[in-house]
Amino acid sequence: MSTERDILITEVALRDGSHAIAHQYTVEQVKKVAKALGEANVPYIEVAHGDGLGGSTLQYGLSRTNEMELIEAAVSVCGDSKVAVLVLPGIGTITDLKQAVSIGAKMARVATHVTEADVSAQHLSKAKEMGLETVGFLMMSHMAPVEKLVEQAKLMESYGADTVYMVDSAGALLPHQVKERVRALRQNLQVNVGFHGHNNLSLAMANTLAAIEEGAQRIDGSIRCLGAGAGNTQTEVLIAVLENMGIKTGIDLYKLMDTAEEVIAPLLQSPQEITRDNLVLGYAGVYSSFLLHAQRASKKYGIDSRDILIELGRRKVVGGQEDMIVDVADELARQRKAN
Numbered sequence: 113m114s115t116e117r118d119i120l121i122t123e124v125a126l127r128d129g130s131h132a133i134a135h136q137y138t139v140e141q142v143k144k145v146a147k148a149l150g151e152a153n154v155p156y157i158e159v160a161h162g163d164g165l166g167g168s169t170l171q172y173g174l175s176r177t178n179e180m181e182l183i184e185a186a187v188s189v190c191g192d193s194k195v196a197v198l199v200l201p202g203i204g205t206i207t208d209l210k211q212a213v214s215i216g217a218k219m220a221r222v223a224t225h226v227t228e229a230d231v232s233a234q235h236l237s238k239a240k241e242m243g244l245e246t247v248g249f250l251m252m253s254h255m256a257p258v259e260k261l262v263e264q265a266k267l268m269e270s271y272g273a274d275t276v277y278m279v280d281s282a283g284a285l286l287p288h289q290v291k292e293r294v295r296a297l298r299q300n301l302q303v304n305v306g307f308h309g310h311n312n313l314s315l316a317m318a319n320t321l322a323a324i325e326e327g328a329q330r331i332d333g334s335i336r337c338l339g340a341g342a343g344n345t346q347t348e349v350l351i352a353v354l355e356n357m358g359i360k361t362g363i364d365l366y367k368l369m370d371t372a373e374e375v376i377a378p379l380l381q382s383p384q385e386i387t388r389d390n391l392v393l394g395y396a397g398v399y400s401s402f403l404l405h406a407q408r409a410s411k412k413y414g415i416d417s418r419d420i421l422i423e424l425g426r427r428k429v430v431g432g433q434e435d436m437i438v439d440v441a442d443e444l445a446r447q448r449k450a451n
């Protein structure tokens with residue numbers, strides 16, 4: 113099969129999907145998935161804790177298996193595919209990144225909130241020095257106006273990002289909003305533009321196609337939608353759609369379909385679908401990885417998880433403020449008691 117690629121796909125189920133399974137990946141599972149993705153000729157496979165290197169903490173959720181073991185396992189079986197790692201400055205350190213590189217990671221994706229690109233300077237420049245491919249990853253992009261997004265993306269470009277991603281962490285953006293953002297990024301950056309969506313409003317595919325139409329060259333997907341919230345753009349479906357559009361990804365569609373059906377589906381406790389809570393994430397513009405935390409707080413405090421999520425959206429809570437989820441649930445419970 114041709115390895116010509118018009119669009120470069122990064123498969124994120126082994127990182128973003130970690131949120132959906134409460135960071136419970138085992139070495140055996142990662143090996144099975146990474147081997148199958150390698151055989152399907154997926155160019156990049158992201159592996160890490162859901163919140164990136166160093167994310168295994170009480171605040172973000174403890175991993176069952178040390179992520180370095182998972183990265184090493186993926187590298188050992190994924191053939192020509194490259195393993196990428198996500199790192200959030202403030203959570204993951206340069207030391208974490210160096211360790212990931214020493215065991216075979218080839219790409220660093222440095223993620224910040226959409227208005228905080230300045231904190232990515234050190235991580236991006238060090239990653240470049242280490243010879244890695246570099247990505248700047250601007251999360252919660254729906255929270256900033258287009259001009260701000262462009263300003264922040266230019267900062268990442270100046271720090272050494274080879275690609276800057278517009279990240280719809282909450283799955284809250286609509287296709288016309290994706291279009292205007294990607295268009296502005298393409299007009300103002302010399303480097304590649306990428307898009308990472310979430311499917312909470314059932315728009316991940318439409319948003320991804322909108323991004324591609326405006327010139328995005330790198331796209332994230334999660335096989336069988338195994339990502340936070342309702343998951344990401346479903347990779348195997350995206351490959352089929354792009355093939356029908358004559359856009360080459362170099363990925364073997366049948367092998368990817370088989371991986372989704374035979375390797376990923378058995379991993380899931382329940383299918384990834386748009387439940388009422390996932391829908392509220394997109395509706396209220398809440399970080400998709402807050403889902404399980406909000407559901408736990410809902411049980412503990414006896415508050416409808418939708419009320420917690422709506423309140424978090426109203427307060428414009430962002431990644432790194434996971435402690436606010438419990439605060440909000442506690443506050444709502446006290447208010448209910450007082451009334």
Ligand SMILES: C[C@H](O)CC(=O)C(=O)O
Binds near residue numbers: 128251252280281282
């Ligand atoms: C740390 C987040 O889960 C990164 C991500 O995938 C997103 O913002 O979306």
Ligand SMILES: [Mn+2]
Binds near residue numbers: 339
């Ligand atoms: Mn994500």
